[in-house]
Amino acid sequence: MPTKNDQDGRNVQGTPEEKASIPSRRTVLGWGGAGLALGAAAAGGTAVALQSTDQPVPAASAGSAVPFHGTHQAGIATPVQDRLHFAAFDVKTKDRAELIQLLKDWTEAARLMTEGHPVGEGAYGGLPEAPPDDTGEALGLKPSRLTLTIGFGPSLFAKGRFGLEGRRPEALADLELFPGDNLDPARSGGDLCVQACADDPQVAVHAIRNLARIGFGKTAVRWSQLGFGKTSSTTPEEQTPRNMMGFKDGTRNVSGTDAKALDKHVWVAAKDAADPGSQWMTDGSYLVARRIRMHIETWDRTSLVEQEDIIGRDKGEGAAVGKSHEREEPFLPAMKPDAHVRLAHPDSNDGATLLRRGYSFTDGTDGLGRLDAGLFFLAYQRDIRKGFIPVQRRLARNDSLNEYIQHVGSAVFAIPPGVRDTDDWWGRALFS
Numbered sequence: 001m002p003t004k005n006d007q008d009g010r011n012v013q014g015t016p017e018e019k020a021s022i023p024s025r026r027t028v029l030g031w032g033g034a035g036l037a038l039g040a041a042a043a044g045g046t047a048v049a050l051q052s053t054d055q056p057v058p059a060a061s062a063g064s065a066v067p068f069h070g071t072h073q074a075g076i077a078t079p080v081q082d083r084l085h086f087a088a089f090d091v092k093t094k095d096r097a098e099l100i101q102l103l104k105d106w107t108e109a110a111r112l113m114t115e116g117h118p119v120g121e122g123a124y125g126g127l128p129e130a131p132p133d134d135t136g137e138a139l140g141l142k143p144s145r146l147t148l149t150i151g152f153g154p155s156l157f158a159k160g161r162f163g164l165e166g167r168r169p170e171a172l173a174d175l176e177l178f179p180g181d182n183l184d185p186a187r188s189g190g191d192l193c194v195q196a197c198a199d200d201p202q203v204a205v206h207a208i209r210n211l212a213r214i215g216f217g218k219t220a221v222r223w224s225q226l227g228f229g230k231t232s233s234t235t236p237e238e239q240t241p242r243n244m245m246g247f248k249d250g251t252r253n254v255s256g257t258d259a260k261a262l263d264k265h266v267w268v269a270a271k272d273a274a275d276p277g278s279q280w281m282t283d284g285s286y287l288v289a290r291r292i293r294m295h296i297e298t299w300d301r302t303s304l305v306e307q308e309d310i311i312g313r314d315k316g317e318g319a320a321v322g323k324s325h326e327r328e329e330p331f332l333p334a335m336k337p338d339a340h341v342r343l344a345h346p347d348s349n350d351g352a353t354l355l356r357r358g359y360s361f362t363d364g365t366d367g368l369g370r371l372d373a374g375l376f377f378l379a380y381q382r383d384i385r386k387g388f389i390p391v392q393r394r395l396a397r398n399d400s401l402n403e404y405i406q407h408v409g410s411a412v413f414a415i416p417p418g419v420r421d422t423d424d425w426w427g428r429a430l431f432s
Contacts, residue, residue, distance in 0.1 A: 064142075064143060065116055065143035066114060068110065068114045068115070069418065069419055069422075070418040070419075070420075071283050071418050071420070072285075072417060073150070073284075073415060073416070074147040074418070075195055075197055076285055076415070077234055077254075078197075078256060079256060080197070080232065080233050080234055081146075081204075081230070082199045082229075083198055083200065083201040083226075083227065084204060084228075084359040085196045085207070085208045085225075086195050086196070086225045086376065086378075087208045087211075087221055087223075087225075088190025088192070088193045088222045089192040089193070089220065090191050090219065091161075091192060091219050092217065092218055093217075093218040094161070096163060099162060100427075100431055102215055102218050103425055103426045103431075104425045105214050106194075106211055106214060107419060107424075107426045109210060109211060110207075110211075111422075113138075114147065115143060116142060116144075118133070119133050119214075122134050123139055135213065137206050137209075138202060138207075142203075143203070144199040145197075145199050146197070146203050146207060147197050148194060148196055148207055148211075150192065150193065150415070151193040151194075151413025151414060151415045152192060153189060153193065153412065153414075154168065156192065164431075166276070168414075169281050171268070171272070171383040172286060173385045173412070175384075175412060176389070178407065180396055183407065183408060183410050186222075187223045187291055187409035188409050193413045194207075195287075196208050226363075227360060227361050228360055229243075229360040231244075231250065231358045232249050232253045232356040232357055233250050234253060234355065234357065236253070240318060240326065243375055244360045244373055244375065245296070245307070246307075247313060247318070248318035248326060249356075250356055254266060254355040264382075265381060266381060267382060268283065268284045269382070270282045272382070272383070280430045281414060281416065281417070284414065284416045284417045286382070286383065286387070287413045288354075288377070288379045288387075288388040289376070289378055289413070290407050290409065290410050291377075291409030291410070292374045292375040292376070292405050292407050292408070293373075293408045294373055295370075295404050295405065296373055298404055299404045302404075308321075310340060310400045310401050310404075311339065311341060312335040312340055313341055320334075321334045322334040332347060332348065336400070338399060338400040339400065343395050343398055343399050344395060348394065349391050349394060350390070352387055352390050354391065355379065356378065358379075359378075361374060361375070375405075416430060417429065
């Protein structure tokens with residue numbers, strides 16, 4: 001890309017005051033207008049428009065791009081990537097039109113980044129007197145199966161903010177304070193969330209960083225979480241990952257290719273729109289995010305037999321109590337009454353089923369010589385009232401694992417349907 005010093009390509013000379021009078025690229029083109037549209041075309045935007053998240057990228061395609069457009073947002077049923085950067089945002093602007101424009105700007109940036117392209121005019125080669133459109137740390141890196149998934153928190157629907165008070169779905173339920181919760185308000189809630197998953201941590205961090213930069217002045221990061229070592233999988237044909245306690249996690253997780261199970265347990269159906277506030281959510285989902293601290297030093301001093309009794313599976317194979325292989329159907333009465341698997345199983349919760357795609361985290365120490373480590377739990381479901389809430393009630397009351405864990409952060413979000421084409425944008429149905 002040839003270097004240009006103003007919008008007409010002239011090499012501008014003069015005083016600092018004269019140079020400062022040159023219109024910035026974003027003033028001339030606008031984040032939501034021709035600037036990013038041109039960037040998309042120059043970077044292969046036509047190809048992006050022809051792809052859809054309805055055709056998932058195989059998990060083995062580690063360097064490839066996951067299609068951005070589709071009926072559902074990518075990053076839910078998509079094969080789980082290796083790394084996570086999750087961010088919750090507070091909306092600072094009070095202007096509805098400004099928020100809508102921001103969502104359009106974010107959508108355009110997400111289209112480019114998920115294809116492995118820089119945002120706007122890129123990290124270099126543009127107007128020297130203006131900040132680059134892209135921060136540049138992902139230059140030369142593959143798309144790494146980056147997915148960006150947006151959600152809207154309950155606080156966005158508060159009366160007197162953006163005229164959305166009648167649009168909050170009933171299924172976007174506030175969570176009660178469960179027994180044992182020790183929630184930090186600074187790590188909970190949020191008006192918006194963006195989940196960035198990728199096989200390269202730098203690609204995921206780059207994505208959140210650029211969205212935060214674009215939103216500067218209109219949004220502010222409320223809290224964020226880095227994750228590694230996926231703790232559940234949407235691809236049952238692959239090896240089940242292990243959590244920080246060393247046990248396989250996600251054996252019974254919903255498969256990303258099981259359309260029947262996804263329709264039943266994950267995607268919001270048109271018939272759910274009997275609730276007037278949820279009409280815009282058809283083909284979307286609901287997300288519960290929980291930061292779960294693990295007391296791993298205590299766990300590491302617990303005998304193997306007790307660990308296995310607490311979980312309800314053996315540590316080596318991952319087989320349920322009394323079984324030989326991981327994927328054999330568990331016989332719940334063979335487990336102890338307070339075993340985690342027994343209490344969390346759909347058969348113990350009237351069929352309640354969650355699609356989990358959580359990650360492990362280690363965030364330094366707690367100041368007392370112990371690792372601040374655990375599970376960043378992410379669960380998608382069709383209705384929070386019928387999914388996470390009844391399951392967590394049972395676990396919070398009876399799970400023997402509670403001696404070794406504590407929920408310290410919490411948030412819920414409505415995850416809108418996917419971006420259908422190049423004329424669509426994140427949240428259009430909500431604001432229409």
